[in-house]
Amino acid sequence: MLNPQYQSCIQACSSCALTCETCAASCLREDDVKMMARCIQLDRDCADLCAVAALLMTRDSPYAQLACRLCAQACRDCAEECAKHAHAHCQECAQACRRCAEECERMAA
Amino acid sequence: MLNPQYQSCIQACSSCALTCETCAASCLREDDVKMMARCIQLDRDCADLCAVAALLMTRDSPYAQLACRLCAQACRDCAEECAKHAHAHCQECAQACRRCAEECERMAA
Amino acid sequence: MLNPQYQSCIQACSSCALTCETCAASCLREDDVKMMARCIQLDRDCADLCAVAALLMTRDSPYAQLACRLCAQACRDCAEECAKHAHAHCQECAQACRRCAEECERMAA
Amino acid sequence: MLNPQYQSCIQACSSCALTCETCAASCLREDDVKMMARCIQLDRDCADLCAVAALLMTRDSPYAQLACRLCAQACRDCAEECAKHAHAHCQECAQACRRCAEECERMAA
Known part of the structure; x- marks a missing residue:
């Protein structure tokens, strides 16, 4: 762990990326x-932004915080869309996205 | 270019990855x-396998050839599915996948 | 979780990808x-192959097993190289790679 | 091509990602x-940010412009570092990064 302050955010991003992939x-x-098309679109963008944020934090990159800020936006939008759908995978994804958004917002602050 | 024999295959994979993403x-x-669900699934797998094959060839990795073999399979399947649909993006994707499959098969041989 | 049989292998791949990135x-x-150049090279290939294997399993892709087979090879090679170096990050990486190789070999069987 | 205004920027990002990988x-x-450690670090961050920017533009994602802004920063930093080194791969990478930064800055504007 190069930068221990990132630890819980890396876990949240890594887990959220897989949850978004599963949801899509x-x-x-x-x-x-x-009816799920917008959800799939947001899932995919969110998954890719979570993955790159996790990578950059892992490397303690100078771009980690900006990536977290962008990731938080995608997570908030994806959570909002997923929350509209009753499917279990959507509800789980909404929850993972909210948690990841909170972690990323703390890192980006 | 670390290994010039990969050059045209890297281009084909890189281009096919973006064409598959566009199609999805x-x-x-x-x-x-x-009706497009299976096409979207194959597009995404193919895009990710093309991207990783391009990366590994770029690095002249010991796993480049095996990645090309796997990529070729995904390209053949994606081309077959895309060819069934009249949408212009599907026809273009079928063509990109066929070309990429040929390049990858040559590299994997 | 589309295919629960993949669950522990997805976790192992996802965790190994981040451990390899950290090691690199x-x-x-x-x-x-x-002296670490070969370790860095193997770390990067292994990280990318772990990430794509995790993605494909998450989607229950028809290419998941072949990706696991390739991932297992990269993990075995990376574990062998990392084990040679006394750095804590290398020792941890060797361990994560061995565990991931075992999971991937079981999935690919 | 979902959004033709992105076409040349997608090409620049995709090409820059591979050039950065080659340089690393x-x-x-x-x-x-x-002596090349910082160059390798910036190459890898730049490659990953270029790849995700290309993906998001390809999908005409709502996050494409913000990803371009972040990508442009990484490209500027990577170009500055690469330009310090006489290796042909560094000089080529500096050039690809500068071109990509210009394209991304135009998209992010």
Whole structure:
């Protein structure tokens, strides 16, 4: 661990990235895919931004904080969209995104 | 360029990754999203496998050839699925995938 | 979780990817960078292959098993190299890679 | 192409990502690795930020512009560091980074 202050945020981002991927893949297998399109889009952006934020924090990169700020935005938007859908994977994703947004906002502050 | 024999395959993989991403994002905006679900799934797997194959070749990694073999499989499957759909982004993606499969098969041989 | 049989392997890959990234970034800050060059190379390949294996398992992709097979190879090689170095980050990385290799070998079987 | 205004920036980011990867992998094989450590660090951050910016633009994501802004910063820093080193791969990387920074700055404006 290069920078221990990042530890819980790295875990939150890494976990949120996989939860968003799971949500996107699960949405694609639902009957109402059309209704889930925006959720899938936000899941994918959020997953990629979480992954890159985790990577940059892991390296204690000079861009880690700015990546966290961007990641927090994507997490907030994804949480808001996922919360609208009753699917279990969406509810779980909303929760992971909210937790990750809080961690990222603390890091970006 | 660490290993010039990879040059055209790196280009094909890098270009195919973006074409697959474009196809997935475009499929998500079509009216018949449900019918495109399998196309979106294959696009995403193919995009990620193309991206990692390009990375490993760029580094002249010992795993580059095995990554190309796996990438070629994903490209063949994605091309076959995309070819079934009349959308321009699917037809373009089928073509990019076929070209990338040929390059990767040559590298993996 | 689309495919619960992947759960522990996804965790191992996701954790190993971050441990390899940490090891690479830490090696780059050691005084003996030159001696760590091969370790850094293997760390990076291993991190990227772990990340893509985790992604594909998360999606229950048809390429997940082949990605696990390739990931297991990279993990075995990275563990062997890391084990040669006394740095704590290398020893931890060797351990994470061995555990990930075992999980991936079970999935690829 | 979902959003044609991004076309040249996507190409610049995609090409810069591979050039940064090539530079990092080449630096690791130089005799003076120690002297190249900061270059390798910036190359890797820049490569990852270019890759995610290209992805987000490809999807016409709401986060594309902010990702371009962050990418432009990494490109400027990486170009400045690479320009200090006489290695051909560093000079080429400096040039790719400068071009990518210009494209990203235009997109982020």
